[in-house]
Amino acid sequence: MVRTGTYQFQATFGALFGFRAPSVAALGALAAWIAVILYASSNSIVTALVDIGQMNPVAGGRNAITYTNLYILGSVISLLPLALLYRRDLKRDNLRRLTRRHWSLLTVSAVLSSVLTPGLFFYALEHTTVTNIVLVGRIEPPLFLLATWFFLRERLNPWAMLAGLVALVGAIVIIGADSGMVSFGKGELATVAATLSFIASTIVTRAGLRDVPIGVFAVFRTVIGASLYFILVTAIFGADQFQDLFAPVLWQWVWLYAIVVIVLGQIAWNFGLKHARAGEVSLATSFSPMAAILIAMALLGEDPGPGLIPGGVLIVIAIVIGHLGRDTAKDQTAKSKDRHVVIRPYWEIPGWMPNHVAVRPLTSTAALATPPPGDKARSKGRTDRQTMPSLQRRHFPPLLNGKFQSS
Structure with a gap:
């Protein structure tokens, strides 16, 4: 059925444009790269939108395009497309199969990934550059490997650990080359805390939510995350924090964040995971840090300093090491299967x-x-x-x- 549909698509494409359509695997790889670029640009897009709000204040000189307004409104807008995208997962039978433990872990994961993590990242964006956030975030791969080894008893891949450490050294070189020393301010510390929160949410998901449909997980996390985030911000800063939630300038620009980053990013990522080869998806995600830095340079005019080239070379070397390790692991697995x-x-x-x-x-x-x-x-x-x-x-x-x- 899928093969027939693919042939029909290729025939129609060839009749319209005069050459053969790309394969589904090639389209999947393209979708994976598009998703990586969209996600890599998210911090830069949010920062650019906040700057637009500062240049177009509402009554009283307030900026309506704040990080909190973007997150709440973007989450609400993205709910309908997400519900349509995952409508097969949101059936009543799937919801009935979930136990009380599932709902508890879903809530914990939503608090960590959709309340604490974005809040810390927004705080970091207010106090440091997007480039520094991306570079400090390079602590995530080695820490995640250690966490899965310690908590989930998963095998520790030495190649992946080496690649993560080399990339971390490259990030340190880029950050410290300009001033001659690595300085950690509020933004960098918030990035570290957000990274730890993200790792914790991933561990919870892998440990207890593997059998939960992805649609239930995505929609529930969005609803609970946005609701708890709204309650938490209102309790800390007051209801005035959202008084400009219906400002025209906010609604004019929030679509760029909600549709492009959240909805299109998830659609492209899911299509890539479904149709692209694992190696192509891994290669695309490996270039996410460099893509985020380049987008910040182009969109926000940020200058990483003289350490960009040597640090970037180290990050590329880390990518090569990681792929060599994956190829070696595949060869060892194949040989093991041949022997048994x-x-x-x-x-x-x-x-x-x-x-x-x-x-x-x-x-x-x-x-x-x-x-x-x-x-x-x-x-x-x-x-x-x-x-x-x-x-x-x-x-x-x-x-x-x-x-x-x-x-």
């Missing part, structure tokens, strides 16, 4: 025919414990000769170099 094979009796194969045998990775001993059909037939008064062909040598071709050769 199980020869299954042909009576266990659906629709078996003589001289057929199956080879599969050694993942369990369940197949070895399965009794032949002759054992089951004894209770019916039949003999093994009547129910199972004789196991002659000709039924099992010789195994040579891990592959079956015809005799």
Whole structure:
């Protein structure tokens, strides 16, 4: 069905434009790159919109395009597209399957990822540059690997850890090259706290929410996150913080943040994850820090200083190290699968025919414990000769170099 639809799309595309349409895998890779660019530009877009609000104040000289207004209004606007995008996940049966533990973990994840993390990042944007936020955020990959190893008992990939540390050194070089020393202010400290909050939310999600549909997770996190964020900001700063929520200048520009960054970013990312190869998605996400720095330079006129080139080279080296590690891990996994094979009796194969045998990775001993059909037939008064062909040598071709050769 999908293949037929793909062929029809390619035929229609070729008839309209005179050349063959790209494959779905190529479109998936393109979507992954678009999503990475959109997400990398999010901080720069938010900062640019706040600057526009400062240049166009409302009555009383207030700036209506604040970080809090953008987040609340953007979340509300994005709910309808998200609900349409994930309408299959938001069925009543899926919601009924969720236990009290699921809802509790969803709430914790929403507080961490949609209340605490954006609040800290907005505070960081008020006190430092987008470039510094991106660079300080390079502490996330190695810390995340350590967290998954410590809390989830996942295997620690040394190549990924080395790549994360090299990228972190590159970030330190860029930050410290201008002044000769690495200085941490309020913005940088808030970035560290936001990164830790994001890691914690990811750990909660991986530990207890793997079986929750992505649509339920995305919509619930948006609703609960925006609601709790509104309550928290109102309790701390007062209701006047949102008095300009319906200002025309805010509604004029909030669509850029809600539609481009939130909605289109998620659509492109989900399409890329579904159709692109894992290596292409990984390559695209690896360039996210450099893309964010370049976008901040182009959109906001930020200057990372003389450390951009040497630090950027280190970040690129880290990307190469990470991909070498992934290729090495794939090769080791493939070799391990070649060394561990199980020869299954042909009576266990659906629709078996003589001289057929199956080879599969050694993942369990369940197949070895399965009794032949002759054992089951004894209770019916039949003999093994009547129910199972004789196991002659000709039924099992010789195994040579891990592959079956015809005799």
